[in-house]
Amino acid sequence: MRTGAIDELQELRRKIYLTAKSEKRKCFWGLFCHVTKIETLDKAYKLARENNGSAGVDGVTFADIERYGTYNFIKEIREELINGTYLPTRNRKVEIPKSNGKTRTLGIGTIKDRVVQGALKLILEPIFEADFSECSYGFRPKKNQHQAVNRVAKGIVRGFTKVIDVDLTAYFDNINHKILMDKIALRVNDSKIMRLIKLMLKINGKVGVPQGSVISPLFSNIYLNAIDRMFEKAKQGTSRKGYENMEYCRFADDTVILVNGHEAVDWLVSKSYRRLREELAKLKINLNVEKTKIVDMSQGETFGFLGFDFRLVKSKGKKMVLLKPKKKKVTELISKVKTHLVQSRNKTVTEMIEELNPILRGWVNYYRIGHCSRTLTYIKIWVERKVRRFARKAQKKFGFGWKEWSSEIIYGKWGLFSDYQVRYFSS
Numbered sequence: 374m375r376t377g378a379i380d381e382l383q384e385l386r387r388k389i390y391l392t393a394k395s396e397k398r399k400c401f402w403g404l405f406c407h408v409t410k411i412e413t414l415d416k417a418y419k420l421a422r423e424n425n426g427s428a429g430v431d432g433v434t435f436a437d438i439e440r441y442g443t444y445n446f447i448k449e450i451r452e453e454l455i456n457g458t459y460l461p462t463r464n465r466k467v468e469i470p471k472s473n474g475k476t477r478t479l480g481i482g483t484i485k486d487r488v489v490q491g492a493l494k495l496i497l498e499p500i501f502e503a504d505f506s507e508c509s510y511g512f513r514p515k516k517n518q519h520q521a522v523n524r525v526a527k528g529i530v531r532g533f534t535k536v537i538d539v540d541l542t543a544y545f546d547n548i549n550h551k552i553l554m555d556k557i558a559l560r561v562n563d564s565k566i567m568r569l570i571k572l573m574l575k576i577n578g579k580v581g582v583p584q585g586s587v588i589s590p591l592f593s594n595i596y597l598n599a600i601d602r603m604f605e606k607a608k609q610g611t612s613r614k615g616y617e618n619m620e621y622c623r624f625a626d627d628t629v630i631l632v633n634g635h636e637a638v639d640w641l642v643s644k645s646y647r648r649l650r651e652e653l654a655k656l657k658i659n660l661n662v663e664k665t666k667i668v669d670m671s672q673g674e675t676f677g678f679l680g681f682d683f684r685l686v687k688s689k690g691k692k693m694v695l696l697k698p699k700k701k702k703v704t705e706l707i708s709k710v711k712t713h714l715v716q717s718r719n720k721t722v723t724e725m726i727e728e729l730n731p732i733l734r735g736w737v738n739y740y741r742i743g744h745c746s747r748t749l750t751y752i753k754i755w756v757e758r759k760v761r762r763f764a765r766k767a768q769k770k771f772g773f774g775w776k777e778w779s780s781e782i783i784y785g786k787w788g789l790f791s792d793y794q795v796r797y798f799s800s
Contacts, residue, residue: 480583
């Protein structure tokens with residue numbers, strides 16, 4: 374696609390955002406024609422291709438599409454959308470094991486459905502981005518988990534040491550379609566867009582949005598935006614003499630509410646908890662009362678958020694938040710590496726390392742922002758020993774080959790991932 378078309382799409386998204394930002398009650402119409410433009414569908418295809426996901430229930434892969442012709446594939450989708458003959462396909466269900474022995478079900482859509490969802494997201498996202506709160510970080514442009522973790526850590530240091538660690542019961546599975554559609558309709562007055570959204574929602578059941586789909590993160594943020602706004606107003610309404618008494622942060626369905634630790638505002642903890650339950654009930658979302666807990670950081674209690682453990686400590690007379698990967702996340706990585714090594718028994722050392730490196734790089738890049746130097750050092754040493762053992766087994770020998778291979782050979786010549794340095798977060 375020509376560069377000018379990409380620029381036109383970017384400019385369109387920018388104009389939609391600015392209009393939505395300046396006109397808070399504007400209801401947008403005429404959006405469907407932008408969704409069905411070749412440049413929008415082409416951009417959606419490229420974004421899907423970058424993720425390089427597997428096939429849906431139809432078995433069609435990116436390789437199949439590219440042999441057929443990407444332009445022909447996109448053109449056919451456009452014609453189906455314009456003619457009103459496009460129908461989404463039910464997702465392929467994939468069970469992902471969780472650390473507690475349970476599984477998380479991901480819905481893998483067909484590539485065609487991912488492209489349509491991606492095109493719809495490209496046009497709808499700037500409208501709702503203008504409405505979203507700054508305290509929401511999940512799956513949004515220019516926002517990420519590290520920023521959310523940093524926001525929470527800063528709040529604790531500021532004295533917000535009473536923490537409501539929120540856990541929602543199967544959030545994505547319980548999103549009510551009518552409530553979601555009503556929220557979207559506040560900003561979208563386009564019958565073809567609304568019909569398309571309804572088809573996407575209904576194809577996989579009467580309630581919920583599938584985890585893993587392109588459009589679900591946007592829908593989930595729209596659904597909880599009223600709660601984000603409620604706590605944003607609560608921050609302002611409970612401040613005294615320019616000083617805030619609470620903080621709030623959400624990433625998808627992971628939420629924490631931080632309250633000033635002073636006993637004079639203990640009422641704010643119970644009120645925040647009660648208001649949260651009331652608003653969730655309106656959305657027909659259940660709070661997991663067994664896992665949701667109130668933590669007092671000043672008493673040495675800890676909590677987890679986005680894979681990190683938070684603990685308040687003193688260092689050289691100053692308060693700081695000790696931020697480390699949760700133990701179960703380290704255990705999960707070790708288990709994943711072990712599984713990879715077993716599955717690579719018939720591969721060469723070089724082939725095994727090429728596939729191992731992305732696993733290590735992804736995990737380390739996520740967890741390297743905290744006080745995790747000891748954890749990273751442990752993982753580096755443990756992985757090197759496992760790689761050495763793998764190489765010796767390939768030779769049908771025992772031991773670790775300490776005399777045969779130096780670390781320089783393993784990290785240099787063999788190319789094993791070696792960057793375990795901590796990166797301190799800068800906002």
